[in-house]
Amino acid sequence: xxxxxxxxxxxxxxxxxxxxxxxxxxxxxxxxxxxxxxxxxxxxxxxxxxxxxxxxxxxxxxxxxxxxxxxxxxxxxxxxxxxxxxxxxxxxxxxxxxxxxxxxxxxxxxxxxxxxxxxxxxxxxxxxxxxxxxxxxxxxxxxxxxxxxxxxxxxxxxxxxxxxxxxxxxxxxxxxxxxxxxxxxxxxxxxxxxxxxxxxxxxxxxxxxxxxxxxxxxxxxxxxxxxxxxxxxxxxxxxxxxxxxxxxxxxxxxxxxxxxxxxxxxxxxxxxxxxxxxxxxxxxxxxxxxxxxxxxxxxxxxxxxxxxxxx
Ligand code: DON
Numbered sequence: 001x002x003x004x005x006x007x008x009x010x011x012x013x014x015x016x017x018x019x020x021x022x023x024x025x026x027x028x029x030x031x032x033x034x035x036x037x038x039x040x041x042x043x044x045x046x047x048x049x050x051x052x053x054x055x056x057x058x059x060x061x062x063x064x065x066x067x068x069x070x071x072x073x074x075x076x077x078x079x080x081x082x083x084x085x086x087x088x089x090x091x092x093x094x095x096x097x098x099x100x101x102x103x104x105x106x107x108x109x110x111x112x113x114x115x116x117x118x119x120x121x122x123x124x125x126x127x128x129x130x131x132x133x134x135x136x137x138x139x140x141x142x143x144x145x146x147x148x149x150x151x152x153x154x155x156x157x158x159x160x161x162x163x164x165x166x167x168x169x170x171x172x173x174x175x176x177x178x179x180x181x182x183x184x185x186x187x188x189x190x191x192x193x194x195x196x197x198x199x200x201x202x203x204x205x206x207x208x209x210x211x212x213x214x215x216x217x218x219x220x221x222x223x224x225x226x227x228x229x230x231x232x233x234x235x236x237x238x239x240x241x242x243x244x245x246x247x248x249x250x251x252x253x254x255x256x257x258x259x260x261x262x263x264x265x266x267x268x269x270x271x272x273x274x275x276x277x278x279x280x281x282x283x284x285x286x287x288x289x290x291x292x293x294x295x296x297x298x299x300x301x302x303x304x305x306x307x308x309x310x311x
Contacts, residue, residue, distance in 0.1 A: 007303045008041060008053040011296050015039045015054070015281070022283035022291035025263040030157035031061060034264075034282045039292055043300075044203035045275035046211055048220025052200050059196040060280045061154055063262035064095065066192045067117040068206070068239070069138060074111075074120045075231060077127050085123065085177055086116045088238060095245040095263075095288055098168055106175025110242040112260065115168045118178075121189045122169075125180045131188045139197065141224065142205035142215055148197060155194035162186055193262075202268055202278035209236055209258070209270040236270055247287045255297045256307040265290040269297055271306045 002010070019037050026032035040055035074082055091109040093100060101108065101115055108116035121131070128134040132150060140148050169182035178185070197205070208215045213227030227235065239258030244251040251259055257269040257277075265282035267290060277300065281292035301307050 002303065004043060004045075004051050004304075005053075007300065008043070008051055010303070011041065011299045012039065012053045014299065015292050015296065018281070018292040018295055019283070022285050024265070024282045025063075025284055025288070028154070028158045028161060028263070030151075030154045031063075031264060031282075034060070036283045039279075039281040039296070040199040041277070041279045041293075041296055041300075042199035042203040043275055043277050044207045046207070046216065046220065046273070048216055048218055050200055050203060055280070056199040056278075058280075059198050059201075060266055060282070061151065061193070061262070061264035062195045062197055062202070062266060063193045063264040064112065064114075064117070065202070065260050065262040065264075065266050065268055066135065066195050067112050067120070068235075068243075068260040068268065069135060070117065070120050070124060070192060071111040071238075072226060072235060073134065073138065074123050074127075075235070076226070078123060082111075082120075082123070086111050086119050088242075090241050090248050092246055096164055098164065098171065101168060101171055106172040106177040108172070110238065112238065112242045113245065114165055115172065118165060118169050118185060118189060119172065121192060122178050122180050122185045125185050125188050132191045135192055135195065139195065139201075139205055142208070143197065143201035144204065144218065145197070145201045148195070148201070150191045150194040151196050152194070155190045158193060159186060159190040162190060165189065199266075199278040199280050202266065203276050206268045206270060206276040206278070208232065209239075210272050210274060210276045212272075233272075236272060239270065244289055245287060247285075247289055251289075251294070254294070255301055257297070257301065259297070261289045261293075263288050265293060267293045267297065274306055 213232035215223035279293035
Protein backbone atom coordinates (compact mmCIF):
# COMPACT_ATOMS: atom_id res chain seq x y z
CA UNK A 1 0.00 0.00 0.00
CA UNK A 2 1.17 3.55 -0.74
CA UNK A 3 1.80 5.87 2.21
CA UNK A 4 -1.04 8.07 3.41
CA UNK A 5 0.54 11.29 2.00
CA UNK A 6 0.89 9.55 -1.39
CA UNK A 7 -2.73 8.39 -1.28
CA UNK A 8 -3.95 11.89 -0.39
CA UNK A 9 -1.87 13.45 -3.19
CA UNK A 10 -3.29 10.97 -5.69
CA UNK A 11 -6.88 11.71 -4.56
CA UNK A 12 -6.22 15.45 -4.86
CA UNK A 13 -4.93 15.01 -8.41
CA UNK A 14 -8.15 13.22 -9.43
CA UNK A 15 -10.56 15.83 -8.02
CA UNK A 16 -10.78 18.28 -10.99
CA UNK A 17 -12.82 15.72 -12.97
CA UNK A 18 -15.68 16.32 -10.49
CA UNK A 19 -15.82 20.09 -10.95
CA UNK A 20 -19.16 21.21 -12.34
CA UNK A 21 -21.02 17.97 -11.46
CA UNK A 22 -22.80 19.68 -8.57
CA UNK A 23 -23.73 23.18 -7.46
CA UNK A 24 -23.12 25.24 -4.33
CA UNK A 25 -26.08 25.54 -1.94
CA UNK A 26 -28.02 28.68 -2.76
CA UNK A 27 -31.09 28.43 -0.53
CA UNK A 28 -28.96 30.17 2.09
CA UNK A 29 -27.85 33.24 0.06
CA UNK A 30 -24.51 33.75 1.83
CA UNK A 31 -23.42 30.19 1.00
CA UNK A 32 -23.91 30.85 -2.73
CA UNK A 33 -20.96 33.27 -2.65
CA UNK A 34 -18.36 30.60 -1.89
CA UNK A 35 -15.81 29.80 -4.61
CA UNK A 36 -17.07 26.36 -5.78
CA UNK A 37 -13.79 24.84 -6.97
CA UNK A 38 -12.07 24.27 -3.70
CA UNK A 39 -11.07 20.95 -2.20
CA UNK A 40 -9.44 20.04 1.09
CA UNK A 41 -8.94 16.81 2.98
CA UNK A 42 -7.42 15.97 6.35
CA UNK A 43 -6.88 12.66 8.11
CA UNK A 44 -6.17 12.63 11.85
CA UNK A 45 -4.74 9.37 13.13
CA UNK A 46 -4.75 7.95 16.65
CA UNK A 47 -0.98 8.49 16.93
CA UNK A 48 -1.69 12.25 16.99
CA UNK A 49 -0.54 12.92 13.42
CA UNK A 50 -2.68 14.93 10.96
CA UNK A 51 -2.18 14.52 7.20
CA UNK A 52 -3.59 17.16 4.88
CA UNK A 53 -3.94 17.99 1.21
CA UNK A 54 -5.34 20.89 -0.86
CA UNK A 55 -7.41 23.54 0.93
CA UNK A 56 -7.36 21.64 4.23
CA UNK A 57 -6.55 24.78 6.21
CA UNK A 58 -9.28 26.97 4.68
CA UNK A 59 -12.25 27.48 7.05
CA UNK A 60 -15.67 26.57 5.62
CA UNK A 61 -19.24 26.68 6.87
CA UNK A 62 -19.91 23.53 8.89
CA UNK A 63 -23.71 23.69 8.55
CA UNK A 64 -25.22 20.29 9.41
CA UNK A 65 -21.89 18.89 10.58
CA UNK A 66 -22.55 20.89 13.77
CA UNK A 67 -25.53 18.57 14.37
CA UNK A 68 -23.01 15.89 15.28
CA UNK A 69 -21.46 18.02 18.01
CA UNK A 70 -24.74 19.42 19.37
CA UNK A 71 -26.04 15.85 19.52
CA UNK A 72 -22.97 14.84 21.55
CA UNK A 73 -23.53 17.80 23.91
CA UNK A 74 -27.19 16.81 24.35
CA UNK A 75 -26.34 13.14 24.88
CA UNK A 76 -23.90 14.17 27.60
CA UNK A 77 -26.42 16.32 29.40
CA UNK A 78 -29.64 14.31 28.88
CA UNK A 79 -28.51 10.70 28.45
CA UNK A 80 -31.20 8.31 27.29
CA UNK A 81 -34.00 10.77 28.19
CA UNK A 82 -33.15 12.36 24.83
CA UNK A 83 -34.89 9.51 23.02
CA UNK A 84 -38.27 10.61 24.30
CA UNK A 85 -38.02 13.63 22.01
CA UNK A 86 -36.23 12.37 18.92
CA UNK A 87 -35.99 8.98 17.18
CA UNK A 88 -33.00 7.07 15.86
CA UNK A 89 -34.21 5.72 12.53
CA UNK A 90 -33.11 6.86 9.07
CA UNK A 91 -35.73 9.14 7.56
CA UNK A 92 -35.29 8.20 3.90
CA UNK A 93 -36.44 11.76 3.23
CA UNK A 94 -34.68 15.04 2.45
CA UNK A 95 -32.80 16.70 5.30
CA UNK A 96 -35.34 19.51 5.47
CA UNK A 97 -38.48 17.43 4.90
CA UNK A 98 -41.49 18.24 7.04
CA UNK A 99 -43.79 15.44 5.94
CA UNK A 100 -43.03 12.74 8.55
CA UNK A 101 -43.58 15.14 11.43
CA UNK A 102 -47.32 15.15 10.88
CA UNK A 103 -47.85 11.38 10.92
CA UNK A 104 -45.31 10.88 13.71
CA UNK A 105 -46.78 13.38 16.19
CA UNK A 106 -43.99 15.95 16.03
CA UNK A 107 -41.20 13.48 16.98
CA UNK A 108 -38.43 13.76 14.34
CA UNK A 109 -36.94 10.54 12.98
CA UNK A 110 -33.36 11.25 14.08
CA UNK A 111 -31.10 14.01 15.49
CA UNK A 112 -29.35 14.71 12.16
CA UNK A 113 -32.25 15.82 9.95
CA UNK A 114 -33.20 19.47 10.41
CA UNK A 115 -36.30 18.75 12.53
CA UNK A 116 -34.31 16.50 14.87
CA UNK A 117 -31.45 18.97 15.13
CA UNK A 118 -33.93 21.73 15.99
CA UNK A 119 -35.22 19.61 18.91
CA UNK A 120 -31.61 19.07 20.03
CA UNK A 121 -30.97 22.82 19.85
CA UNK A 122 -34.20 23.38 21.82
CA UNK A 123 -32.89 21.02 24.54
CA UNK A 124 -29.53 22.81 24.58
CA UNK A 125 -31.22 26.24 24.61
CA UNK A 126 -32.81 25.20 27.92
CA UNK A 127 -29.49 23.86 29.19
CA UNK A 128 -27.10 26.70 28.19
CA UNK A 129 -27.58 30.48 28.53
CA UNK A 130 -25.12 30.97 25.66
CA UNK A 131 -25.27 27.92 23.46
CA UNK A 132 -22.96 29.42 20.82
CA UNK A 133 -20.19 29.66 23.40
CA UNK A 134 -20.87 26.17 24.75
CA UNK A 135 -20.51 24.75 21.25
CA UNK A 136 -17.53 26.92 20.30
CA UNK A 137 -15.87 26.07 23.61
CA UNK A 138 -16.17 22.36 22.87
CA UNK A 139 -14.90 22.72 19.30
CA UNK A 140 -12.03 25.00 20.34
CA UNK A 141 -10.90 22.51 22.97
CA UNK A 142 -11.15 19.55 20.63
CA UNK A 143 -9.34 21.19 17.73
CA UNK A 144 -6.87 23.26 19.76
CA UNK A 145 -8.03 26.29 17.80
CA UNK A 146 -8.87 29.11 20.25
CA UNK A 147 -9.99 31.47 17.48
CA UNK A 148 -12.87 29.39 16.05
CA UNK A 149 -16.02 31.45 15.51
CA UNK A 150 -19.39 31.50 13.76
CA UNK A 151 -19.77 33.74 10.73
CA UNK A 152 -22.30 36.54 11.45
CA UNK A 153 -23.12 37.13 7.75
CA UNK A 154 -23.94 33.46 7.18
CA UNK A 155 -26.00 33.25 10.39
CA UNK A 156 -27.97 36.38 9.42
CA UNK A 157 -28.52 35.18 5.87
CA UNK A 158 -29.81 31.81 7.08
CA UNK A 159 -31.95 33.36 9.83
CA UNK A 160 -33.65 35.67 7.30
CA UNK A 161 -34.54 32.73 5.08
CA UNK A 162 -35.24 30.05 7.72
CA UNK A 163 -38.97 29.82 6.95
CA UNK A 164 -39.10 26.06 6.61
CA UNK A 165 -37.10 25.42 9.78
CA UNK A 166 -39.34 27.89 11.61
CA UNK A 167 -42.43 26.08 10.33
CA UNK A 168 -41.07 22.77 11.65
CA UNK A 169 -40.27 24.34 15.02
CA UNK A 170 -43.83 25.68 15.38
CA UNK A 171 -45.28 22.37 14.22
CA UNK A 172 -43.29 20.49 16.88
CA UNK A 173 -44.35 23.08 19.46
CA UNK A 174 -47.98 22.34 18.62
CA UNK A 175 -47.23 18.73 19.64
CA UNK A 176 -45.50 19.79 22.86
CA UNK A 177 -42.07 18.73 21.54
CA UNK A 178 -40.51 22.19 21.63
CA UNK A 179 -40.05 23.96 24.94
CA UNK A 180 -38.50 27.33 24.09
CA UNK A 181 -39.69 30.08 21.78
CA UNK A 182 -38.99 28.99 18.19
CA UNK A 183 -37.46 32.43 17.43
CA UNK A 184 -34.87 32.01 20.18
CA UNK A 185 -34.01 28.44 19.16
CA UNK A 186 -33.73 29.47 15.50
CA UNK A 187 -31.26 32.23 16.49
CA UNK A 188 -29.12 29.59 18.20
CA UNK A 189 -29.54 27.07 15.38
CA UNK A 190 -28.48 29.54 12.66
CA UNK A 191 -25.41 30.59 14.66
CA UNK A 192 -24.54 26.94 15.22
CA UNK A 193 -24.79 26.14 11.50
CA UNK A 194 -22.63 29.20 10.64
CA UNK A 195 -19.67 27.85 12.64
CA UNK A 196 -16.52 27.73 10.50
CA UNK A 197 -13.67 25.24 10.69
CA UNK A 198 -11.00 23.88 8.38
CA UNK A 199 -10.68 20.20 7.47
CA UNK A 200 -7.54 19.93 9.61
CA UNK A 201 -9.41 21.32 12.64
CA UNK A 202 -12.52 19.22 12.00
CA UNK A 203 -10.57 15.97 11.68
CA UNK A 204 -8.86 16.71 15.00
CA UNK A 205 -12.14 17.67 16.66
CA UNK A 206 -13.87 14.41 15.78
CA UNK A 207 -11.09 11.98 16.63
CA UNK A 208 -12.75 11.11 19.96
CA UNK A 209 -15.38 9.23 17.95
CA UNK A 210 -12.67 6.99 16.50
CA UNK A 211 -11.10 6.57 19.93
CA UNK A 212 -13.96 5.19 22.01
CA UNK A 213 -15.19 8.63 23.09
CA UNK A 214 -11.86 9.99 24.35
CA UNK A 215 -10.02 12.91 22.76
CA UNK A 216 -6.29 12.78 22.06
CA UNK A 217 -3.67 15.44 22.64
CA UNK A 218 -1.47 16.52 19.71
CA UNK A 219 1.19 14.07 20.81
CA UNK A 220 -1.32 11.22 20.77
CA UNK A 221 -1.65 10.83 24.56
CA UNK A 222 -5.15 10.45 26.09
CA UNK A 223 -7.13 13.68 26.43
CA UNK A 224 -10.64 14.67 27.58
CA UNK A 225 -13.23 11.88 27.75
CA UNK A 226 -16.38 13.11 26.03
CA UNK A 227 -18.36 9.89 25.87
CA UNK A 228 -18.19 6.41 27.30
CA UNK A 229 -17.16 3.82 24.67
CA UNK A 230 -20.74 2.48 24.34
CA UNK A 231 -22.05 5.99 23.68
CA UNK A 232 -19.33 6.65 21.07
CA UNK A 233 -20.27 3.39 19.35
CA UNK A 234 -23.89 4.53 19.24
CA UNK A 235 -23.02 7.94 17.82
CA UNK A 236 -21.03 6.19 15.08
CA UNK A 237 -24.00 3.91 14.38
CA UNK A 238 -26.30 6.91 13.99
CA UNK A 239 -23.81 8.57 11.64
CA UNK A 240 -23.67 5.44 9.51
CA UNK A 241 -27.47 5.11 9.27
CA UNK A 242 -28.58 8.76 9.28
CA UNK A 243 -25.55 11.02 8.62
CA UNK A 244 -26.08 11.47 4.88
CA UNK A 245 -29.90 11.81 5.00
CA UNK A 246 -31.71 10.12 2.12
CA UNK A 247 -28.35 9.13 0.64
CA UNK A 248 -27.29 7.25 3.82
CA UNK A 249 -27.74 3.85 2.14
CA UNK A 250 -25.71 4.86 -0.88
CA UNK A 251 -22.95 6.29 1.33
CA UNK A 252 -22.85 3.11 3.43
CA UNK A 253 -22.62 1.07 0.23
CA UNK A 254 -19.89 3.19 -1.35
CA UNK A 255 -17.88 4.22 1.72
CA UNK A 256 -19.15 2.19 4.68
CA UNK A 257 -17.96 4.58 7.37
CA UNK A 258 -19.91 6.61 9.94
CA UNK A 259 -20.28 10.03 8.35
CA UNK A 260 -21.87 13.43 8.78
CA UNK A 261 -22.35 15.83 5.89
CA UNK A 262 -23.26 19.52 5.58
CA UNK A 263 -24.52 21.83 2.83
CA UNK A 264 -21.32 23.88 3.12
CA UNK A 265 -19.81 20.90 1.24
CA UNK A 266 -18.05 19.39 4.23
CA UNK A 267 -18.08 15.82 5.51
CA UNK A 268 -16.58 14.17 8.52
CA UNK A 269 -16.10 10.41 8.70
CA UNK A 270 -14.75 8.19 11.45
CA UNK A 271 -12.71 5.02 11.18
CA UNK A 272 -13.06 3.50 14.66
CA UNK A 273 -9.69 2.44 15.99
CA UNK A 274 -7.82 4.24 13.19
CA UNK A 275 -8.68 7.95 12.98
CA UNK A 276 -11.02 10.54 11.54
CA UNK A 277 -11.32 12.19 8.15
CA UNK A 278 -12.62 15.62 7.14
CA UNK A 279 -13.22 16.54 3.49
CA UNK A 280 -14.61 19.70 1.94
CA UNK A 281 -15.61 20.78 -1.54
CA UNK A 282 -18.59 23.13 -1.99
CA UNK A 283 -20.42 21.71 -5.04
CA UNK A 284 -23.37 19.55 -3.89
CA UNK A 285 -25.48 16.85 -5.47
CA UNK A 286 -29.30 16.99 -5.47
CA UNK A 287 -29.44 15.52 -1.94
CA UNK A 288 -27.20 18.22 -0.49
CA UNK A 289 -23.98 16.21 -0.19
CA UNK A 290 -20.65 17.26 -1.73
CA UNK A 291 -19.87 15.46 -4.99
CA UNK A 292 -16.09 15.72 -4.76
CA UNK A 293 -15.93 15.01 -1.03
CA UNK A 294 -17.93 11.82 -1.47
CA UNK A 295 -15.69 10.74 -4.34
CA UNK A 296 -12.58 11.50 -2.27
CA UNK A 297 -13.82 9.37 0.63
CA UNK A 298 -14.61 6.53 -1.71
CA UNK A 299 -11.08 6.74 -3.16
CA UNK A 300 -9.59 6.82 0.34
CA UNK A 301 -11.40 3.69 1.56
CA UNK A 302 -10.58 1.92 -1.72
CA UNK A 303 -6.89 2.74 -1.30
CA UNK A 304 -6.61 2.00 2.44
CA UNK A 305 -9.17 -0.75 3.02
CA UNK A 306 -10.50 1.27 5.98
CA UNK A 307 -13.92 0.15 7.05
CA UNK A 308 -13.58 -3.36 5.65
CA UNK A 309 -12.37 -4.75 8.97
CA UNK A 310 -14.00 -4.40 12.35
CA UNK A 311 -17.09 -2.43 11.34
O1 DON B 1 -30.87 24.24 8.29
C1 DON B 1 -30.35 24.15 7.19
O2 DON B 1 -30.98 23.91 6.17
C2 DON B 1 -28.84 24.33 7.10
N1 DON B 1 -28.37 25.23 8.09
C3 DON B 1 -28.09 23.04 7.30
C4 DON B 1 -28.52 21.95 6.36
C5 DON B 1 -27.45 20.98 6.04
O3 DON B 1 -26.28 21.25 6.15
C6 DON B 1 -27.90 19.69 5.48
N2 DON B 1 -26.76 18.92 5.02
N3 DON B 1 -26.49 18.37 4.04
